[in-house]
Amino acid sequence: MAHPAQHRVERAAAVEAAKPAPVILLVDDDDITRTSMAARLKRLGYRVIEAGDGDAGLAATRTHRPNLIILDWMMPGLDGPSVCEAIRADAELKSSHVVLMTAHDRPDQIAEGLSRGADDFLSKAASKQEVLARVQASLRSSALVREIERTRDDLDLSNRLLSAKQEELECELQSAAEFVQSQLPQPGMPAPGLAMQWAYQPSLALGGDLFQVSQWGTDTLGLYILDASGHGVAAALRAIALMSFLREDNLAKAVGSYDPGAIINEANRRFPLTQEGEYFTLWVGRLHLPSRALFYAAAGHGGAFVHSTTRASQWLSSTSLPLGFDSEATFETACTQLSLHDRLYLLSDGIYEVPSASGELWGRTRLQDTLEASRHLSLEQCIGETMTTARQWLGGDIFPDDVALVGLEVLEDSVPVRRES
Amino acid sequence: MRITERRIGHSIILDLVGELTYANRTAFKGAIERSKQAGCRHLILNMEGVRFLDSSALGMLALLSQSLKVTQGVVSLLNPQSYVREIISLANLHRMLPVYNTEQDALAGYSLPAAG
Numbered sequence: 001m002a003h004p005a006q007h008r009v010e011r012a013a014a015v016e017a018a019k020p021a022p023v024i025l026l027v028d029d030d031d032i033t034r035t036s037m038a039a040r041l042k043r044l045g046y047r048v049i050e051a052g053d054g055d056a057g058l059a060a061t062r063t064h065r066p067n068l069i070i071l072d073w074m075m076p077g078l079d080g081p082s083v084c085e086a087i088r089a090d091a092e093l094k095s096s097h098v099v100l101m102t103a104h105d106r107p108d109q110i111a112e113g114l115s116r117g118a119d120d121f122l123s124k125a126a127s128k129q130e131v132l133a134r135v136q137a138s139l140r141s142s143a144l145v146r147e148i149e150r151t152r153d154d155l156d157l158s159n160r161l162l163s164a165k166q167e168e169l170e171c172e173l174q175s176a177a178e179f180v181q182s183q184l185p186q187p188g189m190p191a192p193g194l195a196m197q198w199a200y201q202p203s204l205a206l207g208g209d210l211f212q213v214s215q216w217g218t219d220t221l222g223l224y225i226l227d228a229s230g231h232g233v234a235a236a237l238r239a240i241a242l243m244s245f246l247r248e249d250n251l252a253k254a255v256g257s258y259d260p261g262a263i264i265n266e267a268n269r270r271f272p273l274t275q276e277g278e279y280f281t282l283w284v285g286r287l288h289l290p291s292r293a294l295f296y297a298a299a300g301h302g303g304a305f306v307h308s309t310t311r312a313s314q315w316l317s318s319t320s321l322p323l324g325f326d327s328e329a330t331f332e333t334a335c336t337q338l339s340l341h342d343r344l345y346l347l348s349d350g351i352y353e354v355p356s357a358s359g360e361l362w363g364r365t366r367l368q369d370t371l372e373a374s375r376h377l378s379l380e381q382c383i384g385e386t387m388t389t390a391r392q393w394l395g396g397d398i399f400p401d402d403v404a405l406v407g408l409e410v411l412e413d414s415v416p417v418r419r420e421s
Numbered sequence: 422m423r424i425t426e427r428r429i430g431h432s433i434i435l436d437l438v439g440e441l442t443y444a445n446r447t448a449f450k451g452a453i454e455r456s457k458q459a460g461c462r463h464l465i466l467n468m469e470g471v472r473f474l475d476s477s478a479l480g481m482l483a484l485l486s487q488s489l490k491v492t493q494g495v496v497s498l499l500n501p502q503s504y505v506r507e508i509i510s511l512a513n514l515h516r517m518l519p520v521y522n523t524e525q526d527a528l529a530g531y532s533l534p535a536a537g
Binding site: 227229230273275276277278279281300319320321322324325326329 | 443446476477479480481482483484487510511512513514516517
């Protein structure tokens with residue numbers, strides 16, 4: 001039985017033997033010199049291709065992509081240096097390894113050959129040992145260059161595949177973002193006598209802040225704004241899950257009431273902290289349209305803001321835990337009264353937790369000042385102006401957090417909403 | 422974020438320095454896990470050196486409070502500074518995690534239930 005070490009040697013020899021012999025292109029118009037050199041190289045184990053002039057050599061280079069090209073300097077038509085230049089000018093061939101063969105080795109001739117693209121020189125008078133040494137050295141260089149080229153080609157291919165995958169992912173994200181945006185209410189008149197406009201700018205393609213304004217039962221408008229902690233796809237998916245819970249038909253079944261406190265209490269039970277500590281903050285309002293009584297409750301959310309023309313502005317928020325922090329927590333409903341021409345804003349904390357270049361946050365006071373100062377503008381313009389002021393404070397267009405600002409304005413005496421059953 | 426651990430009696434104090442955010446969650450969770458595995462029943466997070474706390478960190482603190490509660494453990498917060506104290510207060514987190522101003526108060530604020 002053969003020793004394992006002997007097996008390894010035999011396997012290595014077999015691998016070596018299986019490698020194709022390096023290809024050397026020999027270009028020389030002198031038949032005797034060329035034939036003699038070719039025979040010498042073949043005896044050394046190389047596959048030799050012969051060409052009798054520069055043009056034929058260039059054509060053979062394109063056809064065979066030899067590992068090494070040995071060029072005679074003096075040839076009719078294209079001489080050796082001219083073939084070198086043609087090779088270097090060809091994107092496909094330019095990394096070929098070229099050795100110029102000369103009868104002389106004058107320094108000025110060597111300098112010219114190198115400047116015109118040769119990698120090395122070989123004297124026609126070189127000994128057998130020198131020819132072997134130079135050919136072997138050149139083939140080593142050539143092998144390294146080819147390895148680099150293969151690596152570069154592999155990298156190019158990987159980059160193309162990655163780019164294609166990235167494009168595919170971006171398309172999917174865009175599609176998901178469009179779906180999320182389609183869940184948001186249409187600006188306009190969510191109920192008679194009530195105008196609504198909003199601005200929404202997620203920090204990534206997909207946002208974890210969502211809001212809704214829609215009818216909840218007869219004469220009642222449901223309003224909410226939610227903030228899923230974190231950003232991106234995971235936060236958006238969780239936000240959509242909570243949004244589904246807050247659908248009118250689901251609330252009727254799962255909560256049995258449209259009372260904001262009851263809704264948040266149920267949501268608190270159904271949406272515990274995730275294993276990664278992700279959670280929601282939520283503000284829910286219920287506007288009774290005939291009386292304009294606004295009932296609301298919050299779970300850790302910065303809340304809503306009422307700007308009235310007849311009385312002091314009011315923040316509709318409370319100190320409360322976010323959803324899922326404490327399964328036994330209870331959330332109470334509070335009530336306020338909206339008046340004609342009042343503006344109610346639902347907003348995410350991303351709109352006022354905007355840092356300036358020095359790190360100072362814009363803050364709720366500045367936000368409130370801006371909303372109040374823009375009261376003479378239309379609701380849409382007021383929201384636009386507020387977003388612009390926040391961006392100016394930030395000194396850029398990309399907010400670090402999702403930003404949502406929803407405005408509602410009481411335009412005239414509301415006509416009770418009656419829906420056909 | 423730099424985290425240093427000190428063991429005093431049955432309590433472990435983690436001195437936190439830097440920003441407690443989503444980006445630092447791995448280091449924070451690692452330190453918490455080591456404290457839990459050491460059998461800690463009272464974990465004191467020294468917040469004096471914490472400059473910033475994001476929403477993700479609030480969730481981690483709430484999760485920590487819940488998980489220690491299961492094993493009858495307690496997490497306390499020590500001396501959070503202005504902005505961080507405000508965030509904790511706004512999120513009502515002090516209802517879940519007692520906040521102390523001094524280390525002595527934090528250490529005295531918890532006594533192990535009698536064994537057996």
